[in-house]
Amino acid sequence: MSEEKQTKEAPKPKPKRPKIPRQPMPEQDAHARAKNFESVTLGYTMEQAVVEATRCIQCKKPYCIGGCPVAIDIPGFIQLVKDKEFLKAAQLVKRTNLLPAVCGRVCPQEEQCEAVCVLGKKQDPVAIGRLERFVADYEAEHGEIPLPEFPPKTGKKVAVVGAGPGGLTVAGDLIQQGHDVTIFEALHKAGGVLVYGIPEFRLPKAIVEREVEYLQRLGVELKLNHVIGKIRTIDQLMEEDGFDAVFIGSGAGLPWFMDIPGENLNGVFSANEYLTRNNLMKAFDFPSYDTPIKKFKNVAVIGGGNVAMDSVRTALRLGADNAYIVYRRGREEMPARQEEIEHAEHEGVKFKNLTAPVRILGNDEGWVTALECLEMELGEPDASGRRRPIPVKGSEFILEMDAVVIAIGTSANPLIAQTTPDLKLNRKGYIEVENETTCRTSKKGVFAGGDIVTGSATVILAMGAGRNAANAIQNYLQTGEWWSPNGTPEN
Amino acid sequence: MSFTTFKDIVTYAVEKEAEAIRFYTDASRQEEYAAAKGTFLAFAEEEKKHKALFENLDPQLVANYKFGKIPDLKRSDYMVETAYRPGMPYVDILRLAMKREEHAKKFYDDCVALVEGEDQKKLFQMLSQEESKHKLKLETMYDDAMAKAGD
The missing domain is CATH 3.50.50.60 (FAD/NAD(P)-binding domain)
Structure with missing residues (x-):
């Protein structure tokens, strides 16, 4: 080490940036929303968006872009939000993502861009998805982005x-x-x-x-x-x-079924059918839309993915007294987004984890009356280290039910x-x-x-x-x- | 059906494996796509290994056979019967194969209870354990596919 360096004063520590907490997403009250089909999350206000944008530290090597499957210029649009240039921010996002209002709502950012946000190492990551949604919604409300210029027609x-x-x-x-x-x-x-x-x-x-x-x-x-x-x-x-x-x-x-007895009874749906009736065909808005759907008191949704969460929350909103998730594994194995699981819990969905349906029971008219289930426990770790659920002997029990929605996957x-x-x-x-x-x-x-x-x-x-x-x-x-x-x- | 000798049992077990090979090979022929053909042929290959193992069985091998606890996920046990149909999706193919293994295992378990000689019992227990291994392998493949989809 040189003499000169030894005599230099120690560098002063950089002043710490004040920690701004991640801005919470405003939501409809859980009890109220469980009875309506209005949007659960309400979106950031302008002020919240700007505050959240100031949390971004504008990394020189922004990992968040690599975490986004369509490589949005995330620090770029967030800087524009911080500068209150909301339309320009929307324009920048739309360069690489044509559906920002959609992605801002339904993408699992916690597994993608936000999972690699540098801020996330010490505190909550920047709410990239919420900001994306904000700029897209702002653009929808406040004016259209001009159409981009096209190259000449190729004839292809x-x-x-x-x-x-x-x-x-x-x-x-x-x-x-x-x-x-x-x-x-x-x-x-x-x-x-x-x-x-x-x-x-x-x-x-x-x-x-x-x-x-x-x-x-x-x-x-x-x-x-x-x-x-x-x-x-x-x-x-x-x-x-x-x-x-x-x-x-x-x-x-193409929906999968479970191949258990009773799946042909009335009141058993694939999640595809159940959701399509409600979402595409607007059964929830009867009689404005002429799509029939019976009102069920007790609904079991089988599965632990996002489709299952969508189905069970729909069941609540259609008036079910009891809406269950019946899932054969533990909560930590659910592929659904954490946010969707929590929303379902807050809305009153009952979770029957480590529970496997084995039979659907019906009455003489061919309608579902109950679901027979088994309790499951996790077995010894196998060669892959995974502890798979196995049935607990003699643990059969009956859940009174009048509809069963199967959300265990599609092909x-x-x-x-x-x-x-x-x-x-x-x-x-x-x-x-x-x-x-x-x-x-x-x-x-x-x-x-x-x-x-x-x-x-x-x-x-x-x-x-x-x-x-x-x-x-x-x-x-x-x-x-x-x-x-x-x-x-x-x- | 009666099993009076070691050879009777082995002959029966070999024929059961041969039937399974024919079943999967026929199914593969009926499939239009290479992928489904390949899945059925892979199952046929597994059964060929069993057939070869059983064909070479002798009392000494059975006496030295090591028994262990094979986990039973019981994925097929609560399912209804399913029949082969050309073009059936991958998970249905697995269900079909799992069910076949379940039946084979149950058959040998029943035989254990029926026969009286200790050697015969041990032979059937061995056959049952071999089927259990196949069942576990298939049920693990199925469970992996289903877990990813949210089941």
């Missing part, structure tokens, strides 16, 4: 199968590259799981409609009530209808695969792609992403796949380069 046509989050992302990205994009949606409304799966109280449908309208303003053509595999096949789209590339984002909408609808013989599937029946970046299937010019490739996942992961697929389609349309399974490019 792209078909997008499925108007879910993945398909909407692909469409938004490719229309901005100058291609003609047509979305084929099987249902009568665009949005996929955003409209049929996620309830109004978590994601108001007006928000999805607004985002879809924005895509249409960009020039995306939307063909509703078009079941690809029935009305047109993938081959027909490419060979007869002149599409140069196809993206398949048809999701995983791919086989319709497209059945009508596209050269489309390779994986062991579980999902479409096989070269890798997550290229999204190329075994069929030239056909790309796939989202739940139809990975199985049920999250909205933002489907959007991330859509972003990757859009980049790959753009490259394909420009170069014509394809791949072959032996690794050599082919044209």
Whole structure:
């Protein structure tokens, strides 16, 4: 060590930044909201948003961007919020995320951008999702972002199968590259799981409609009530209808049942049906919407994922006296977002964890009357270290019930695969792609992403796949380069 | 059916494995997609290993066989019967296979109770344990797939 350095004064410690707590999300009162379908969370006020934005320390190496499947410039938009440039912040977010009002509400930020927020090492991470929602909602209320400028038309046509989050992302990205994009949606409304799966109280449908309208303003053509595999096949789209590339984002909408006795009784629903009746068909708003749904007093929802939480909270709002989650594992293993589990608890949902249904009982008229369950305990750790639940001998008990909603997972609808013989599937029946970046299937010019490739996942992961697929389609349309399974490019 | 000799039992067990191999191989032929074909063929391969093990059984091997506690997740035990249908989803294929193993294990357990000779009992216990291992393997695959989906 040099003499000079030794004589230097010790550096003064940096003044500590005052710790500002993470701003809480305003919510409807739990008792009140359990009886209505209005939004549970109310969104930040302008003041809260600015305070929360000041918590961001603007890291030189922002890990949060890497934590976001669509790589939003998170520090950039948060700085704009701090500067009260809310519309500019929304514009910046929309550069990479066409559905910020959706993602701000339903993405599991705690597992993605917020999980890697540097602030989170010592205190609560910045509420990135809440800020994203704030800027998107602000933009919706205070004016529209001008449409981006497009390059000249390329003359290329792209078909997008499925108007879910993945398909909407692909469409938004490719229309901005100058291609003609047509979305084929099987249902009568665009949005996929955003409209049929996620309830109004978590994601108001007006928000999805607004985002879809924005895509249409960009020039995306939307063909509703078009079941690809029935009305047109993938081959027909490419060979007869002149599409140069196809993206398949048809999701995983085939529900699983438990295969236990009694599943054919009246009052047993798949979560898909139960939620679709309420969300897409608006059964909760009868008689404004002419969709029937019986009012059940005691409802059991089987499963511990987000779909189960959506179903059980819907049951409460439809007037159930008792709404149960029946889950064969422990709470810590539930794949649902912590926030959704807590919301359900606060609203009065009863949790029967380490409980497995074994039989549904019914009356002479064929309606559900009860659910027979078994208590479970965790077994010894297996080779993977996992302690799996095993039944406790003699622990059978009966829960009085008049409806059972099964939310234990879904798989791919086989319709497209059945009508596209050269489309390779994986062991579980999902479409096989070269890798997550290229999204190329075994069929030239056909790309796939989202739940139809990975199985049920999250909205933002489907959007991330859509972003990757859009980049790959753009490259394909420009170069014509394809791949072959032996690794050599082919044209 | 009566099992009077060691050979009777082994012959029966080998035939049961051969039937399982035929079942899975036939199913694989009926599947349109390579992935489902592969799943059934993999099950057929597992049964071939069992068949080979049983074909080479002799009283000494059974006498030295090590018994252990095989965990039983009982995932298939509360399910209704299911039949093969072409194109059935992956989880249904697993359910079908789990159920078959459950029945095989139960059959050998019943046999243990029926026969009187200690050697015969031990042979059936061994066969039951082998089926339990298959059942556990399949139920673990199934449980993993289902846990991820929220079941």
